[in-house]
Amino acid sequence: QVHLVESGGGLVQAGGSLGLSCAASGRTGAMGWFRQDPGKEREFVAGISGSGGSTYYADAVKGRSTISRDNAENTVYLQMNSLKPEDTAIYYCAAKPSGRNGVETSSRQYNYWGQGTQVTVSS
DSSP: OOOEEEEOOEEEETTOOEEEEEEESSOEEEEEEEEEOTTSOOEEEEEEOTTSOOEEEOTTTTTTEEEEEETTTTEEEEEEOSOOGGGOEEEEEEEEETTOOOOOSOGGGOOEEOOOEEEEEEO
16 A cells, blocks of 8 residues: 655645645656545646656646656656646645556546645736
């Protein structure tokens, strides 16, 4: 069992930037960030392969966000720029087991989840 702990959420003005971190308790495969607003389905934001060599972004954040990982530290990062009020949500880190290295956009493909961190963008 791998435990994930997110950090870095908070309140930011529209147009600002925010960085999220997710520390895993052990080695993982591909990792991703998802977000969810109350009453809405959890949606994919960005993903990164086990090696870090491949990344994938949702259209809503493409060009404004960068996902990266440090496998020596078992940590994945999400840097978000030019934030918009519609980016407001709880952001969740997700991971697949070690060896499952392909990025996928479906939340059902990820076995491990963090507790979530709130990101609020004010207009």
